[in-house]
Amino acid sequence: MSKPDSQEPFRIGVLFSETGITAAMERSMLQAVTFAVEEVNATGGIDGRELVMVRYDAGSDPVYYNYLAEQLIVSDGVRVLFGCYRSSTRKAVIPVVERHNALLMYPAQYEGFEYSKNIIYGGAVANQNNAQLGDYLLKNFGARVFIVGSDYIWPREAGRTLSDLISLQKGETVGEVYMSMDVPQESLTELVARIRSAAPDAIFCNLVGPSIGLFYRAYAAAGLDPARMPIASLTTSETDIAAMGAEFAEGHLTSAPYFQSVGTEANLACLARLRAKYGADARTNMCWEAVYSQVHLVAQALRSAGTDNVDVLRRALIGSEFDAPQGRIRIDPETSHTYLWPRIGRADATGTLEVIQDSIRPVKPDPYLTSHQAIDWGMRDVSGGSAG
Amino acid sequence: MRATPDDDLEVGPQPRSHTSISELIRNIRALRILVLTPPSPEAEELLMHLQRIGCRFNRMWPPPAQIPGEIDVVFVAVRPIIEDKVEFDWAAEEPPACLIAVVDYENPLVVEQVLRMNAQAVIGLPVRPFGIMTNVLLSVANLKRERRLRKHFNRLYAKLQARNEIERAKSILAASRGISAERAYQLIREQAMNKRSTVEEIAKIIISAEEIFNIDLTEKPDAAKL
Secondary structure (H helix, E strand, C coil): CCCCCCCCCEEEEEEECCCCCCHHHHHHHHHHHHHHHHHHHHCCCECCECEEEEEEECCCCHHHHHHHHHHHHHCCCCCEEEECCCHHHHHHHHHHHHHCCCEEEECCCCCCCCCCCCEEECCCCHHHCHHHHHHHHHHHCCCEEEEEEECCHHHHHHHHHHHHHHHHCCCEEEEEEEECCCCCHHHHHHHHHHHHHHCCCEEEEECCCCHHHHHHHHHHHCCCCCCCCCEEECCCCHHHHHHHCHHHHCCCEEEECCCCCCCCHHHHHHHHHHHHHHCCCCCCCHHHHHHHHHHHHHHHHHHHHCCCCHHHHHHHHCCCEEEECCEEEEECCCCCCEEECCEEEEECCCCCEEEEEEECCCECCCCCCCCCCCCCCCEEECCCCCCC | CCCCHHHHHCCCCCCCCHHHHHHHHHCHHHCEEEEECCCCHHHHHHHHHHHHHCCEEEEECCCCCCCCCCCCEEEEECHHHHHCCCCCCCCCCCCCCEEEEEECCCCHHHHHHHHHHCCCEEEECCCCCCCHHHHHHHHHHHHHHHHHHHHHHHHHHHHHHHHHHHHHHHHHHHHHHCCCHHHHHHHHHHHHHHCCCCHHHHHHHHHHHHHHHCCCCCCCHHHHHC
8 A cells, every 4th residue: 555655645534424314413523524634634644644535425324325435445545434323324334344444433322232343433332321321310310211212223222221221220111112213293292291101210312313302392391300300311412402402401311421511631622622613602522522533543543554554554543542532542452442431411501411420430342241230330420520 | 830741742842032032142241162163363353252242262172072061152163174084073962062163165065064063053254253142142042942842852752652651551451351441541540549650650561561471452352251
């Protein structure tokens, strides 16, 4: 492949959806790549070589993800891709990167049970978000949980995991409902009525896309109280909250390794640069941060490998570390997933997810964990101390 | 619950319950796995993936004369057994563990060996992590099912055998005494009660007595009476 002394730019493929049902989140992820690439280039690039994005809009459709991944690798000659959000879109890209021995940097939280030497996973798996949230709900709200989600593999597996987790701790799943991503408002209003009569201690919600906002609004319209029966999610982010309106999310919970409010130096500096560039309203979220960190991890690896030959680059990537906004992260050589810092956030009146619990150490990813027994994940309560 | 032993003949083996399947998945990390392959990068890939799944495992080559008792699942490389004449003595009908064949050829020679070993699952080389976890669980579930069916079959077979013997004893008794089959059965049952034995045991005694004294069953009881 390219010689280290070549001054040609390194091209990376970018495959997110600027249109379609998950566009809101994926536009934020696209902004994260763009922002991180600009940062890399502003600080000398890859030893003088520029990092250049080749990007396509995958339209929230797995068929396009598959087709465009092929195009990026075969026609555009790209070796490293950043992209995908839903599991179905990642599954559509896996055969392409495996066939051509390319590398996909996948930044979203997902259901686990996967390993490919052609993927680096940057988002949380169940032992980094779901287990902590389950423990928190059991300890602070009670053992009766109603599970709702979009009807595809990730919300269903997240639901199964949480259900398993609480049943092992004498809890009970009082309802489990999965709905299509374009579910109409009326169905969600009916769902909230059903939840109200089941009277759970908490609602575990992994709706995805615009249905998130519709559900939180239906909850508020029913006059339910987040202090007594919160919606708890692994998905709902600052971006979704801004879209629905902060007043509808206030008091509800999200578990993720990163929120915009995280008070690390790296996050404060990152936010300052982001706001300088995109204005005071610029917003981050768990996927934004994962994309941002993965770009920097790849840039580091390109510098040390001097090539984007995937076998060489991969060896440089696994085991590498980065001072991410969430804290120092590391790519686990065993699983190709990432050591992350679990946190529980609670939305305030301004739409900020304030950290109410965090981890005393990064948690090793365990994507093949089938049984979530009571384990001390090292979570501790946090009071105040959030950044803006 | 079963009222009489005869109900066994009507009731099939219980299907796997939903809970026993989720138990199996939940307990995958308790499985002990023995990987019988020569050292190679491919074997390393397999071991690394077992590590990710979180199973307990060992690799050995050549295969040991006897599979240690605590092993649940055995992976075995098939080609060296054929090509290099490596000893692998596998009791296919009463296996000590689940067997997952690791194959790199799919020609009839290899397939025949896999079938002869009665493998519960197969993985192909080069090793692809995708599917290994399912194959491990599938092999455990398949062998469990095989063992359960075999046990059920043995029980049914014993029942059937006993029933045939009782029928035979009844006709021996009916013929020699000139009584009805129902009466013969009553007598056998009474004897069983008196001797604190079972109907099956008494039937066996009658049959062996018949064999010893060589009573001719073709002799018509009515004719004897006349």
